[in-house]
Amino acid sequence: MSQETGVRSWAGIAPAVIWVMWRREVSRYLRDRSQMFGGLSRTILWLVILGFGIGAALREIEGYTYAEYILPGVVTLNVLFASLQCAISLVWDREVGLLRDVLISPSPMLSVALGKLLGGASISVIQGSIPLLFAPIVGLDLTVTSVLGAWGVMFLMGIFMTALGIVIATRLRTFEGFGSISNGVIQPLYFLSGSVFPMRGIIGGVGFLDVPADIRQELRRLGINAFGGGWIVQLPEWLQFLVYINPVSYQLDLMRFVLMNYQQLPLTADLAVTFLVPLAAAAIAAREIKNTLRATTRRRRGRKKPA
């Protein structure tokens, strides 16, 4: 352990700093009920209204109701919003908030960044859990294991998205830019992840959902997801390509696997992307945070003459 800066740290890891920065993020979230309201309203809109609405027309999608099918997607949507919102708060935090005091402190910036990332990931888990509360309504049975698995995936997805958000935030000039980020980043990642439509499969099958659940599970294990009727669908190649290059596709696929035992991409690819991409993104975000204040000063310089 070194005490070079007055803060107990090892290789830039100062547990007290990580803890205090994590707690700050979570406290701020818990005091802001609008975020929780946003998570709830998104869930009702996508899962309940869209899920049951489109579900009434599609009937079945790969042997699941449409609401069941998109539940992991709605979890993902909440995680994307929560983590990006946490990261984007950097913009005003460095202009008029606490961050400037943090950045001139002798604390290791790696620990400051880790606190922010872990805070964003924790908030993502809370926000992502809101749709899980609706699982009984859509008829999806959850187990302790499946919920713990989903929390793990949400956490890693939260790290990745918070890190991505930090990289974006360090380049944003104004908080008003968040609207374009919402449309330009969250929605493409969401729609191109297999969240609302499968890459391939049988849609609109008849009768499979009428089979008792235990027999249905047995049939699924045999690879049977439909009895009759329906359409075999496959995305166009260019759209498949976009889904394949989207890291969120693999994270969502893993989430669908732990919640529903259903997946469309190779499990090894899901695991590799879900665990490795957040690590790489976190390293880049930590470096970006270190340069944040310097960048701020450059931007201010660009806006007006120095005082």
Add this chain to the structure above:
Amino acid sequence: MAAEGDTVPDLPAIEAIELRREYGEVVAVDSISFQVRQGEFFAVLGPNGAGKSSLLHMLTTVVEPTGGTARVLGHDIVKDQAEVRRTLGMVFQDSALDERMTARENLNIHAVLYGIGRAEREEAIRHALAWASLEEVGNRLVRTFSGGMKRRLELARALMHRPRVLFLDEPTIGLDPQGRRHLWERIAAIRDEGVTVLMTTHNLTEANACDRVAIVDRGKLIALDTPAGLVATHGGAENATLEDAFIGLTGRDLRDEGASGRDQLLSFAKRGGELTR
């Protein structure tokens, strides 16, 4: 490692040597050199856009100089950034508080970031709140505070880790006369404790209360003396004031050329529409 200044009383608290900062083609600070003695109360005075904040940002390691160097209690601002940061306290021009957290929580974050141990932390927070006369509202969210309360909290926070050099970037800006006076009393108390204070200001009354004043304009140091010395040398009349000396040195031109047309118009109107060109 303790600051070398602890054992060398004659070591300048701040020493700028040909300090320079450019942003593209704009020279914000143009090869400035000066020294601030330990325990001195030092003001940097200048019109808008003079380079005061850029100078402060370099001395506090926020930005690196593009030329020259500076030392804070003997520590180089580029090579020994960690040591410099341990030595200094800073109050920013705009609030750097988390308004969605309580005063106590803001202080706790600062205490952790500066390595104040868990055993001493609670006492340090209690002392800081008492010093800022905010004991009663320590658990209130900062967003409910007045401008003066926020400023006192920021000042108390900057002193929590017992810095030997305190940088204040226009600390009384935006405060009403009562708030300004209250804050000024606190700053005077810091001075009595022997902490070196470097303050940027527009306020000539405040500059008058400092030991020495550096006048900066267009990135250059154009005068450095005691307030009385500046008045005697640059005031130009028998009953001259520091304002006369300041105007004599920097001229009467408006210096808010970076502001919008609307802001310039408002600024002009606030001066009573006086013709300043």
